[in-house]
Amino acid sequence: MHAVTDKPPGWLGRSVERLEDAALLTGAGRFVDDIAPPPGTLAAAILRSPRAHARIGAIAIDAARRLPGVAAILTGADVAAMSAPLAAGIKAPLECWPIAIDRARYVGEPVAVVVASDRYIAEDALDLIAVSYEPLPAVVDPIAAMQPTATLLHDKLGANIASDRSFCYGDPAAQFAAAATRIAVSVRYPRNSCTPIETYGVIAEYAASDDAYDVTANFMGPLSMHPVMARALRVPGNRLRLRTPPDSGGSFGVKQGLVPYIVLIALAARLAGRPVKWIEDRLEHLSASVSATNRVTKLAAAVDADGRVRALDWDQIEDVGAHLRAPEPAALYRMHGNLTGAYDIRHVCVRNRVVLTNKTPSGLNRGFGGPQVYFALERLMQRIARELGLDPLDVIRRNLVPTGAFPYRTATGGLLDSGDYAGAIERAVAQGTLAELRARRVNARGQGRLYGIGYAAVVEPSISNMGYITTVLTAQERARAGPKNGAFATATVAFDPLGCVSVQIASTPQGQGHRTVAAQVVADVFGLAPADVRVLGELDTARDAWSIASGNYSSRFAGAVAGAVHLAAQRLAAKLKRAAATQLNVAPDDVVFAGARAQARDNRDNAMAFSRLAAATHWSPGLMDAGDHALRETVFWTPPELAAPSDADAVNSSLCHGFIFDFCGIEIDRVTGAVRVDKYVTMHDCGRVLHPGMVAGQITGGFAHALGAALYEEFAYAPDGSFLSGTFADYLVPTAMEIPQPLMLHMETPSPFTPLGAKGVGEGNCMSTPVCIANAAADALGVDQVELPLLPARLAAHFHPREEFPKGTTAATAVAIGARQGDGAMTLHGRGVVEIARVPQDVWAMLLDAKTLAAIIPGAGAIEKLSETHFRVDVTLGVGPVRGDGHALVL
Amino acid sequence: MPRLSADRQHSVRFELNGREVEAQAEPRMLLSDFLRHVLAMTGTHVGCEHGVCGACTVEIDGMAARACLTLAVQVEGARVRTVEALAPGPGRLSILQEAFRRHHGLQCGFCTPGILMSLDIFLRAHPAPSEIDIREYLSGHLCRCTGYAPIVAAALDAAEKLREADIIG
Ligand code: FES
C-alpha cells in the first residue's frame, strides 16, 4: 500500500521563494566567468581538429609564438611529457588524453592550446598554427565500427570494441522456449545533449613551489573524477585543489565533461607559469564537450498470448565516441538493476558491447542511460500490444510490479524501494481524462487526420551506487580491485558566535535551488525561517567535507544530500536540547525549537532565544559536557542498500526508484509531417516532495529537454565524420513556441531508504517522454518503426511517396562540393543539378580549364592544378555577417 | 562616422544604466565582452556568441539588442540598459523580477538577464499581452532549465501587476 505523507507543519513541502533568486535576477550572480581571476591571469583558446580521423604530423607554432601577447603554446607532446592519461573504468589497452597525441579521432578534438594576454589574441594565434594532417578513414556508425574490416581507432585494442559482456539472470532460455511467442524491437537512440546555456569555464593556477594545482571550474562532479584528474596531473590528491563557483548556468550532467579540460588548462597554466582562464565557446561546446551515447538496441520478449512478458533478451551496443572517457561506459550500466523497468519480469539476459567511433566522447547527460533503455523497452511494450491485438495500456498493466510487493528485488539485482504503480496509472487515467483523449482520436481519425496516443511507464532511478559501473568488470576482476559501492552524501551545519546557522553542502548545485531546500530542512529542525540559514553551495576540496559521490548527478540531492543536511542538523539539535534542558530546567526531550526560540514543551514562557543557546558553546563551553559541544557537525551518509555487485553480477544500481506514467495525444500534419503535441499527461511519484515548485520545475524542464530529443535535437555527423550541428541554428533547441504545457500529476510514496523519504525527480521525463511521443507517432501512422528525432521529413516519408528526379535530368551535369567520403575534414556539403545545353565534350573542356573553373566557382581565389583532373581552389563563402575561407578539391 | 583603425583602441562614450561611461575598446571587441570584462557589468551573459540564445540581450536606445552581435564601438553616444538597471533600488526587485521569483521562472538564472531585458521592453510596449504573444516574443530566447512554462506564467502575472500599478499610479 502506498502511504500519502502527512505534511508536517513547517517549511518542507512548501514552495518557498528561492534564496538564490534575488542575486540571479539582478545580475549579481557569480558564475565562473564573473569571478575575478587572480592578477596576471592569461586567456586560453584551443585549436581543434577539423578532421574526424587523421594522423598528426608537424605542428608549426613559430608564427603563432611570435604574435605579440602570446605567452605559451601547449601541444600533445607537452601534455604527454607533463601528465599521464586519464584513467578509464575498464581494463583495456586504451589511452585517453585531454588532447590529441599524434592522432586526432574526432572533429573538435583539441590539438593545441594557445595562452595569450586576452582571448582575442589567443584566437588570432590559433589561425597562425599550421598542422599537417594525414587523413585516415573515419567510422561513424557503431555497427560499421564493429566490422573486422573497419578502420581502427586505437591500434593496441585491435578492434573498436572496448568491452563485450553477457549476463544471465533466472532462466531466460527456458522461458523463451515455453512462451507463446517471441516479439522483438530493434531501435537506435540518437546522439543529443542537454546543452546548458552557460558553457564550460576553467581558471587554473600552478604553484611550482608546492607542485600543486588550484583550479576553479563549473564542474558538477562526481568527485570520483578528482582522483582521476590528480593522477593525470601526476600530483597527490591533496595537491589538486578544486573549487566550484557559487553559481553555475545549468549542467544536466554535461558539466561532468569538464574533466579533460580541467587537466588541459591546469597543464597550460603550468607551462605558461601564470594563471590561465578558458571559457568554452558554443561551437566548441556543441562539437566537442560531451554527448549522450547513441545506442543500438535489440530487445526481445518471451510473451504469453495475453501479453504477459516472461523474459527479456537485451542486446545493447553503446557508442561512446572516440575515447572511453571515465566514468563511461557508465551510461550502459546505470540502469542495470532496473532493466525490467516497471515490470515484474524474472528472467533476463543481457549482452552489452561498448564501441568506439570517430565522434565526440560521451558522458553524463540528463537521464543517463535511461532514455536509451526506455526507448527500447516501452517501444517493445507497444509492439507486443500491436502484434497480439491488445490495448497497449493493458499490456503495461498486466506486467507491472504488483502493489504491495515493495521493496521489490528485480531479476538483475535492483531493489525498487517503494511505489504503487497500478494505483498511479489509474489515477493518471482518471485525472488526465484518458477516455476523453481516446474519443478525440476516434474523432480525428474519422476526419482522416493522423492522430495517435502513446504511453510510457518508467521507473526513474536516483542516487547512484558508486559501484554499479564495476558491473562492466568480471567478478574476478572486481575481486582483484576490491569492492566499490555506496554513495556518500555530506553536509556540514555550524553555529557561529552569534548563534547563526551556516550550512555547507557538496552537491555543486547548477541551478536547482539546493541552497533553498537545505535552508528549509535546517529551519524546520531549529524552528527558524529559511532566510535565517546561510547555505554555501560552492565546493572547495581543500576545505570542505566531500567524498567520491559528491556532486550534482543521478538526482541525488533530495534523497541523499537533503537527508544528510537533516541528519547533521538533528545531531546538533540533540546536543542543543541537552544544553537547553539544563537552562530551562526540563528534560531534553521536552525542549522544542519554534519561532526562533528554545522552549519547554508545556510552558512556552519558559524559553530562551535560539541564537543565544546556539552561541553558548562558543562563549561558555563549561555549560556543556566535555565533547558535547554544539559548534559544528559534519555528516557522511551512505545507504547500506547500495552494496557492491554480487558474484552473479546482480547489482542494486540506484537507491531510489520513482515512478512515472505518461500518456499523450499527438497529431502529425498530413502535408508537412510536423508533430503537434495535443495533450501530454505526466504522473510522478518521487516520494516525499520537499518543494513542490522545484519539483514542478524539474518536470517542466526535463520535459522540455525530452521534447527536444523526441522532435528536434540531434548531434548529426556526415558519413565522413564531419560535424553538422555546430551552432544553435543547426542544433535545434526548442523555444517557448514549441513546448506545450504538460499536465503534471503527483502522488507521494515515501522512500523507506532516505532520511526524508524523498527520491530524485530530475531525469524521469527524459526517460519517459521521448518514447511516449514515439509510441504516439507509431500509433498515428500505424507503423512498427519510428526513428528519433521525429523529424517532419522522416514522418512524411511514411505517407508521401518517394520523390524522384524528373525524367531527363539524369544525364545532366551534377556538381557536388565536398570532401571525399572518409576524409573527415570539416567540410561544406552542397549538391545541385544544372542542365547545360552543350555536348558533354564541350562541358568537360570548360570544366578542366583552370580559368573557367575559377570564374564559375563562387568566391574562388587562387587555383592550383594538381593534375589533369584535380584542382585545389581557395574559396571564400559568406552567409550574412559570417564569412569563412576554405578550399575545395575539384575532381 | 569616424574612421576606426583595426589595431588601435578607441574611446567609447555612452550612457550605461543612467550614467555616462567611457572606456577603451578595439573596433573588433564585442559589446558583450566590453560590458562584462572592461566595464565589469557581468549581469549580461553570453551563451552562444552567435545571436541565437538571447542570454546577452540588452536595451540599446529603447530597443532590445544582442550584445554578442554588437560591437562595443557601435554604442558610442547610445543609451544602454542592462539587467543591473532593472531593480528599483539595492535589496529591492522590480515587479517583473518579483514575478519571476514567485513563479520559479528561473533555475540556474543564466538565461534570465536576457529574458528580463526582453520582457521589460516588451511589456512597456504591450501592457496586455496574451499568452501566445508572450510565447512568440520569448521564442528569441533559449532556456534549458525551466521548460518556459513558469517564465510565461511570470510574464503574464507581471503584466497584470504592472497594469494595476499603472492604474493606481
Ligand atoms: S550570446 Fe548573444 S545571443 Fe547568445
Ligand code: FES
Ligand atoms: S534558468 Fe537556466 S537556462 Fe534558463
